[in-house]
Amino acid sequence: MNISGISNSVIRRLPRYYRFLSELKSAGISRISSAELAKKMGVTASQIRQDLNCFGGFGQQGYGYNTELLKNEIGKILGLDNAVPAILIGAGNLGRAVALHMNFDSLGFKLIGIFDRKESLIGQMVRNLPIRNVSSVDEFCRENLPKVAIFCVPKSEANAVAKNLVKCGIKAFWNFSHYDFASEYPDIIVENMHFSDSLMTLSYKLTNDEKTD
Amino acid sequence: MNISGISNSVIRRLPRYYRFLSELKSAGISRISSAELAKKMGVTASQIRQDLNCFGGFGQQGYGYNTELLKNEIGKILGLDNAVPAILIGAGNLGRAVALHMNFDSLGFKLIGIFDRKESLIGQMVRNLPIRNVSSVDEFCRENLPKVAIFCVPKSEANAVAKNLVKCGIKAFWNFSHYDFASEYPDIIVENMHFSDSLMTLSYKLTNDEKTD
Numbered sequence: 409m410n411i412s413g414i415s416n417s418v419i420r421r422l423p424r425y426y427r428f429l430s431e432l433k434s435a436g437i438s439r440i441s442s443a444e445l446a447k448k449m450g451v452t453a454s455q456i457r458q459d460l461n462c463f464g465g466f467g468q469q470g471y472g473y474n475t476e477l478l479k480n481e482i483g484k485i486l487g488l489d490n491a492v493p494a495i496l497i498g499a500g501n502l503g504r505a506v507a508l509h510m511n512f513d514s515l516g517f518k519l520i521g522i523f524d525r526k527e528s529l530i531g532q533m534v535r536n537l538p539i540r541n542v543s544s545v546d547e548f549c550r551e552n553l554p555k556v557a558i559f560c561v562p563k564s565e566a567n568a569v570a571k572n573l574v575k576c577g578i579k580a581f582w583n584f585s586h587y588d589f590a591s592e593y594p595d596i597i598v599e600n601m602h603f604s605d606s607l608m609t610l611s612y613k614l615t616n617d618e619k620t621d
Numbered sequence: 622m623n624i625s626g627i628s629n630s631v632i633r634r635l636p637r638y639y640r641f642l643s644e645l646k647s648a649g650i651s652r653i654s655s656a657e658l659a660k661k662m663g664v665t666a667s668q669i670r671q672d673l674n675c676f677g678g679f680g681q682q683g684y685g686y687n688t689e690l691l692k693n694e695i696g697k698i699l700g701l702d703n704a705v706p707a708i709l710i711g712a713g714n715l716g717r718a719v720a721l722h723m724n725f726d727s728l729g730f731k732l733i734g735i736f737d738r739k740e741s742l743i744g745q746m747v748r749n750l751p752i753r754n755v756s757s758v759d760e761f762c763r764e765n766l767p768k769v770a771i772f773c774v775p776k777s778e779a780n781a782v783a784k785n786l787v788k789c790g791i792k793a794f795w796n797f798s799h800y801d802f803a804s805e806y807p808d809i810i811v812e813n814m815h816f817s818d819s820l821m822t823l824s825y826k827l828t829n830d831e832k833t834d
Contacts, residue, residue: 419822419825419831420818420822422821422822422825423815423817423818423819423821423822424815424818426821427799427817427818448804449801449804450801450803450804450807485825485828486821486824486825486828487824487825487827487828487829488821488824490824490827490828492824492827501717501718501721501722502718502722504714504718505714505715505717505718505719506816508714509714509715509816510816510817510820511817512820515817515820515821515824516820516821516824516827516828517820517824555827556823556827579827580823580826580827582819582820582823586640588662588663590663591661591662591663594663597823597826597827597830597831599819599820599822599823599826601814601816601819602636602637603719603722603723603814604636604640604723604724604728605633605636605637605640606636606795606812606814607723607725607728607729607730607795607812608635608636608639608699608701608728608729609632609633609635609636609699609812610769610793610795610810610812611699611700611701611703611705611728611729611730612632612635612698612699612700613793613810613812614700614703614705614729614768614769614792614793614810615698615699615700615703615729616700617810618632618810
């Protein structure tokens with residue numbers, strides 16, 4: 409499904425809606441008004457209605473939202489029913505933590521390979537996957553056609569590794585490195601997880617007593 | 622320094638400016654025009670001028686920007702010259718990776734304590750700090766007055782742990798958990814690192830072929 413003209417800020421809120429609706433569903437709450445949902449999420453009811461209207465509403469006058477239905481609809485919009493094959497590049501502390509921490513299957517992805525260059529790591533098992541030598545990534549991509557790379561590579565190596573992965577057909581990066589894909593690869597899909605940017609933003613908020621997210 | 626009326630999106634771009642200027646400085650580039658900087662960063666020159674004008678400019682007609690001066694100024698705006706005492710709560714895979722991965726000192730913080738509830742972890746050293754029993758966090762806070770908590774706690778425990786930390790005087794959270802502080806603690810400063818939200822956003826971008834960040 410391709411939805412055009414949806415603002416970035418709405419898109420950014422969708423995962424949060426999805427999380428809250430999942431919790432409501434687990435709590436056995438099958439129906440909720442936009443007012444109640446707004447209160448729970450700390451936003452306004454009209455923002456929720458506006459956001460969800462971008463995708464065609466889902467709400468019913470006087471009934472509110474069916475939590476399971478809305479959760480599933482937002483899940484579809486987010487593409488969480490996919491199982492996009494993904495590889496992890498860089499199995500250091502951070503890479504391993506990401507591999508162990510994330511429930512990829514429920515988020516639209518399938519982790520099929522883990523790679524590093526460090527001899528001492530090769531062969532170690534992480535989440536039932538062996539850490540492979542990154543020198544074998546080309547062959548692995550030819551055979552298994554991963555579309556996404558979880559990119560946990562030191563900045564010094566990022567440029568060369570990224571270049572090779574794009575050559576190997578990787579279409580999207582979940583980027584934990586400080587490498588800036590946008591300027592180098594305008595046609596590649598990137599979602600950045602920039603830890604230091606986030607920590608600097610916290611420092612700014614503290615310094616300037618900003619509470620906004 | 623308290624700067625009011627600066628839009629969130631400008632604030633979000635400051636760390637990126639800071640990173641690029643740091644790289645330019647390390648590369649020995651002492652001066653750059655907004656056009657060159659824009660090209661490097663994949664934004665427009667007028668956006669850069671607009672952004673920096675929020676903080677009083679720094680550019681000189683016909684000269685451009687002095688990279689070191691601008692880096693230092695943005696660093697001050699971000700409060701990176703601070704050394705705000707911070708504690709890490711939750712020393713599992715993710716918490717340890719964060720502790721080992723981040724260069725807190727250069728980002729305005731000083732990591733002074735690491736806590737977990739798991740007996741088997743207590744006493745282990747991470748980055749020259751022993752993992753302490755979270756039951757001793759109250760006493761530690763009374764003695765050492767940390768202002769920030771790096772929050773890597775499972776959702777199931779997040780509510781209780783957060784409540785206690787706020788009671789102990791923690792003013793800001795770098796939040797890696799799925800716990801939503803905003804609704805519970807409107808007066809607390811929070812910067813969220815929501816891995817699953819980010820991965821869901823990547824899934825959305827892939828599903829809808831969105832390249833924007």
